[in-house]
Amino acid sequence: MARELAVRTCGLTKQFDRHVAVNDVDLQIAAGEVYGLIGPNGAGKTTLIRMLATAEEPTQGEIYIHGDRLLLDQSNTTLKRRLGYLPDDFPLYDNLTVWDYLDYFARLYFLREPRRTQRLYEVLELVQLQYKRKSLIATLSRGMKQRLSLARTVLHEPILLLLDEPVSGLDPVARMQFREIIKVLQEAGMTILISSHVLSDLAELCTSVGIMELGYLVESARLQDLYQRLSHRHILLTTLGDFKQLQAELNNNSLVKAWEVMAEKQLRVDFDGDEEDCAELLRSLIAANIPLTEFHCTQEDLETIFLKLGHQQAS
Incomplete structure (x- = not known):
């Protein structure tokens, strides 16, 4: 049974003067997915996310969130309140404490007591900043500030979370902490769209990915389908x-496409099978009494797929 679509766009286009930033995009994201949006700078990712967040008005096209048409006017304020948007340059107020900052936004979201205080404690626990609630934002590290921004974004329990380059400039530890929070949010049933240049993070987080080039959505697929179709082993x-x-x-195995001598007694084999096929190849080599000291199977990663697709588009 097909899952409900959390996001559906039809012919979504945004033009600035003569420049078309987003060109006729038909995007579909199933409810509960973590959808990764990748592409080079200028591909249209931020503009697409801003339109989904109602921060930018489409030149043409339609946006539906869980089947309801999303408009910039005042006709669907309830739907807009179910969106969570974290841009890559959202300002923080350094002279406020962590608690006062979140309390300020909780009031803007019309959260009332006792739910407001309860929700502040919940999001502080989620982003592991309970012990910093009385600290000035100016004293926080960059990773802490980004987690605080995420806490602000999910305060009102949105049904769709839009994250634009949320790990930009973070160190590996801070990125790992951010990934873990995203996993918790997904397990809670939230639909998440996240753009990032750190493709290893997206490969670990995402269930599906979309690839943008020059305003077009050139690829949109479940991550596993993309690996099966485009990633060589x-x-x-x-x-x-x-x-x-x-x-x-x-030579006796039809899934072996080519090989390359890497060193004395060592080969790198291009293999067209899955993990079960790899295991079968290993069994056949052992049965043939070949004394193997190494059999290491790897798969091309998301970055390789992205570069490969980019080359195909260019040619």
Whole structure:
């Protein structure tokens, strides 16, 4: 049974003077997904997210959130209140404490007591800043400030979370902490769209990805489908035995597409199968009495797929 669509756009386009930033985008994101939006600078990612957040008005096209048409006028304020948007340059107020900052936004979201105080404690626990609630924002590290911004974004329990480059400039530890928070939010049932240049983070977080180039959505697919379709598998093999015997056995497997000699007694094999096929290849080599000292299977990562698709578009 198909899941409900949290986001659906039809012919979404944004033009600034003569520049078309987003061009005829038909985007679909199922409810509960973490959807990664990737592409080079200037591809249109931020403009697309801003239109979904009602911070930018489309030149043409339509946006639907859980089946309801999203408009910039005052006709659907309730729907807009269910959106959470974290831009890449949202300002913080350094002279406020963490608690006062969140309390200020909770009041803007019309959260009333006792729910307001309860919700502040909940989001502080989520982003692991309970012990900093009385601290001035000016004293926080960059990673803490970004987690505080995320806490502000989810205060009102949005059904759709829009994150534009949320880990930009963060160190590896801060990025890991941010990823863990996103996983908790997804487990709670939130739909999340996140753009990032850190593709390793997206590969760990996302269920689906969209790739933008020059305003177009050139690819949109579940991450596993993308891997199966575009990611090649490599196997590193090292043997103590006769190299020619190993090569002869590899020739007998139709999923072996090519190989490259890496070092003495070592081959890198381009393999067109899945993990079960890798296991079957290993069994056949052992059955042929080939003395292997290494059999290491790897798959091309999301960054390689992205570069490969970019090259295809350019050619």
